[in-house]
Amino acid sequence: MDAKKAEIKQEKVPADLDVMPNADEEETLTPEELAAQWEAEAPDPAGPIANLLSSLVVLALSVTGMVISLGLGLGTPAAPAAGMWPFIITLIAAVMSVVQIIVGRTGGKDGEKFSSMSWYAVIGFATLILMVVLMPLIGFEIPSLLLCFVWMRWLGGERWRSATIYSILIVGAFYAIFIAALGTTIPRLF
Amino acid sequence: MEFFGPVLDGFNVVLDPTNLLYCLLGVVVGMLIGVLPGLGPAATIAILLPMTYGVEPVTAIIMLAGIFYGAQYGGTITSVLLRLPGEASSVVTVFDGYVMAKQGRAGTALGIAAIGSFFGATISIIGLTFLAPLVASFALDFGPPEYTALAMLGILLVATISGGTKIKAIIAAAVGLFLATIGRDGFTGAERFTFGNLSLADGIDFVPIAMGLFGVGEILYNLEERHRAATAPMKVSNVWPKGKDIKEASGAIGRGSVLGFFLGILPGGGATIASLASYAMEKKTAKDPSRFGKGAIEGVAGPESANNAAATSSFIPLLTLGIPANATMAIIFGALLIQGITPGPQLISNDPQLFWGVVNSMYIGNILLLIMSIPLIGVFVRILRIRAAILAPITALITMLGAYTIRNSMFDVLLVVIFGAIGYLMKKFGFEPGPLVLAFVLGSLLESNLRRSLLVLEGDPTGFFTRPISATLLVLFVFVAVWPMIKSVIDKRRSGSLAALATQEKEKENA
Numbered sequence: 177m178d179a180k181k182a183e184i185k186q187e188k189v190p191a192d193l194d195v196m197p198n199a200d201e202e203e204t205l206t207p208e209e210l211a212a213q214w215e216a217e218a219p220d221p222a223g224p225i226a227n228l229l230s231s232l233v234v235l236a237l238s239v240t241g242m243v244i245s246l247g248l249g250l251g252t253p254a255a256p257a258a259g260m261w262p263f264i265i266t267l268i269a270a271v272m273s274v275v276q277i278i279v280g281r282t283g284g285k286d287g288e289k290f291s292s293m294s295w296y297a298v299i300g301f302a303t304l305i306l307m308v309v310l311m312p313l314i315g316f317e318i319p320s321l322l323l324c325f326v327w328m329r330w331l332g333g334e335r336w337r338s339a340t341i342y343s344i345l346i347v348g349a350f351y352a353i354f355i356a357a358l359g360t361t362i363p364r365l366f
Numbered sequence: 367m368e369f370f371g372p373v374l375d376g377f378n379v380v381l382d383p384t385n386l387l388y389c390l391l392g393v394v395v396g397m398l399i400g401v402l403p404g405l406g407p408a409a410t411i412a413i414l415l416p417m418t419y420g421v422e423p424v425t426a427i428i429m430l431a432g433i434f435y436g437a438q439y440g441g442t443i444t445s446v447l448l449r450l451p452g453e454a455s456s457v458v459t460v461f462d463g464y465v466m467a468k469q470g471r472a473g474t475a476l477g478i479a480a481i482g483s484f485f486g487a488t489i490s491i492i493g494l495t496f497l498a499p500l501v502a503s504f505a506l507d508f509g510p511p512e513y514t515a516l517a518m519l520g521i522l523l524v525a526t527i528s529g530g531t532k533i534k535a536i537i538a539a540a541v542g543l544f545l546a547t548i549g550r551d552g553f554t555g556a557e558r559f560t561f562g563n564l565s566l567a568d569g570i571d572f573v574p575i576a577m578g579l580f581g582v583g584e585i586l587y588n589l590e591e592r593h594r595a596a597t598a599p600m601k602v603s604n605v606w607p608k609g610k611d612i613k614e615a616s617g618a619i620g621r622g623s624v625l626g627f628f629l630g631i632l633p634g635g636g637a638t639i640a641s642l643a644s645y646a647m648e649k650k651t652a653k654d655p656s657r658f659g660k661g662a663i664e665g666v667a668g669p670e671s672a673n674n675a676a677a678t679s680s681f682i683p684l685l686t687l688g689i690p691a692n693a694t695m696a697i698i699f700g701a702l703l704i705q706g707i708t709p710g711p712q713l714i715s716n717d718p719q720l721f722w723g724v725v726n727s728m729y730i731g732n733i734l735l736l737i738m739s740i741p742l743i744g745v746f747v748r749i750l751r752i753r754a755a756i757l758a759p760i761t762a763l764i765t766m767l768g769a770y771t772i773r774n775s776m777f778d779v780l781l782v783v784i785f786g787a788i789g790y791l792m793k794k795f796g797f798e799p800g801p802l803v804l805a806f807v808l809g810s811l812l813e814s815n816l817r818r819s820l821l822v823l824e825g826d827p828t829g830f831f832t833r834p835i836s837a838t839l840l841v842l843f844v845f846v847a848v849w850p851m852i853k854s855v856i857d858k859r860r861s862g863s864l865a866a867l868a869t870q871e872k873e874k875e876n877a
Contacts, residue, residue, distance in 0.1 A: 210461065219591070222795055230795040234537055241544060241559075248556060254825025258556035261813045262547045269540035276533045286531050286796030296589040297790055300762075304582070304783045307766060312776055316767065324759040331589050332755020342756055350763055360771050 392432020400440020546809025583789020
């Protein structure tokens with residue numbers, strides 16, 4: 177049973193839902209067993225290095241903030257200046273990040289490890305940035321088509337043909353709704 | 367009788383055709399995203415914020431509210447039919463609901479969940495109708511010090527009760543407060559943290575942050591997370607539960623509704639905690655607790671009533687005090703600010719049409735949900751077959767193009783994408799985005815109230831403690847802040863003394 181479950185987890189999203197394993201074959205698990213199963217399937221926690229790195233980044237940013245706030249002037253409690261409130265907040269953030277470095281040095285259960293699947297998120301982010309860059313130049317249609325296609329074909333595992341067809345349909349629908357129906361002024365080519 | 371005047375006026379507002387349409391739209395979209403894995407109500411509300419620009423404030427909030435409590439219904443469907451909770455608050459429903467489905471009682475489970483949800487929400491709305499004006503009138507006497515203490519307590523509660531480490535949540539809240547300071551300082555006119563960038567001079571707009579952190583962040587995260595392959599859903603027949611089932615579940619429904627109502631009011635509480643607490647309560651009060659986990663109808667009825675009741679009552683702190691109780695409420699707070707409305711104690715008296723319009727829309731919305739939830743189940747199960755690979759780019763495009771339509775500005779779209787990356791990274795490193803958004807929306811109000819308080823108290827921070835309400839709130843604040851440390855010390859002492867006891871016993875045995 178466990179091997180089958182592991183198999184299901186590693187399969188790519190299949191093309192046809194009808195070929196799915198039958199639900200009746202799964203045993204009835206008690207809530208505790210079910211919760212344990214979910215926890216086993218959940219991603220690994222981020223770990224101590226990630227904790228240290230993220231806390232250090234926060235520490236660096238908050239100390240920078242504290243310095244800039246001091247530059248803005250703190251004033252007195254009776255007459256607070258522009259820098260007082262940001263100084264208080266960045267101080268709290270700096271102190272908390274130091275605490276987090278200490279408390280989280282052995283790891284902990286929060287966060288998630290980066291895995292090879294994390295590249296999908298990076299690619300997704302890259303396509304979004306590309307869209308921001310290209311949209312003012314050539315309109316939204318072509319970057320959207322590219323985004324849809326990349327997301328469906330490579331990030332989603334769809335076949336060439338269905339990815340192409342769906343991409344065209346989706347961009348067409350967006351054109352119909354945003355441009356034709358709602359009359360918004362999104363940069364466009366056609 | 368004067369009390370009921372505005373309440374009845376509220377019904378006039380709701381029954382306006384536009385408002386009714388947006389209510390329907392909201393609850394259907396809400397149910398839909400509750401069913402679909404990947405996006406939650408917070409993300410969806412954030413993504414649809416651009417839609418609220420062109421409509422009246424009442425209409426906008428009616429729709430957003432509908433999405434929120436509609437999503438509670440939708441999450442139940444996947445819990446029962448697929449053993450996959452659609453929402454965090456539907457996790458408990460899986461335990462007994464799915465087993466009921468396997469016993470051929472899927473329809474009964476869904477039907478009882480719908481009835482329980484409706485009942486829970488209705489009880490909650492009635493409670494809201496009576497409690498909200500009381501709270502608001504009490505809070506009208508609040509001055510800047512009281513509001514400062516309340517805002518601080520609210521942020522702290524949300525940070526400490528949310529998942530993940532408390533420390534990281536507090537850091538996230540601090541970052542949110544910091545982001546709120548960027549731009550021109552209202553009191554002195556000084557430019558803070560803008561580095562000469564003109565687009566930042568007026569501060570960062572709320573909508574790109576919300577859309578980025580919750581919308582794009584969630585979308586990027588879902589690209590990485592492979593959702594567990596869905597098994598074929600169970601068949602649904604005879605969707606209306608039998609009279610006997612309703613009778614069995616009625617106690618659970620009643621208890622769950624009341625429990626959910628009170629747990630939802632507390633900032634940081636909410637639908638998830640309510641459903642867990644209700645399940646535990648039902649198990650405790652049942653005559654035969656061993657039935658739970660094997661298809662006990664109370665295990666579905668109680669939590670479902672509780673989570674809808676909590677979702678509804680979590681509006682109370684927002685609409686009466688201006689303090690959002692959770693991340694979704696923070697986004698709705700932001701939506702109200704966009705419309706030029708500042709929620710707070712004066713909302714009921716200044717804008718009763720808005721307040722009662724929204725509250726009464728919840729009655730109508732829940733009736734709509736009850737009527738539609740059962741016939742729409744078949745439709746939703748079919749929609750579940752649309753693969754995530756196709757839905758992902760659709761939601762990404764809606765977000766990107768929607769972000770552009772806010773101010774016809776590419777800068778906003780860029781902000782959304784950047785905050786999306788930040789949201790994704792926050793998730794990976796264990797920081798909650800909820801406290802950040804909450805702190806951000808409250809940030810400028812908190813600061814201005816703090817500075818005003820210092821002016822009023824002539825720079826003497828101990829003045830906070832001379833005023834009874836702010837003193838109480840600040841004491842609570844300190845208590846909530848140090849409680850985790852006290853608790854860990856108590857736990858260590860206890861395990862230490864237990865270890866000492868254990869070694870003593872061992873020595874006795876050996877002797």
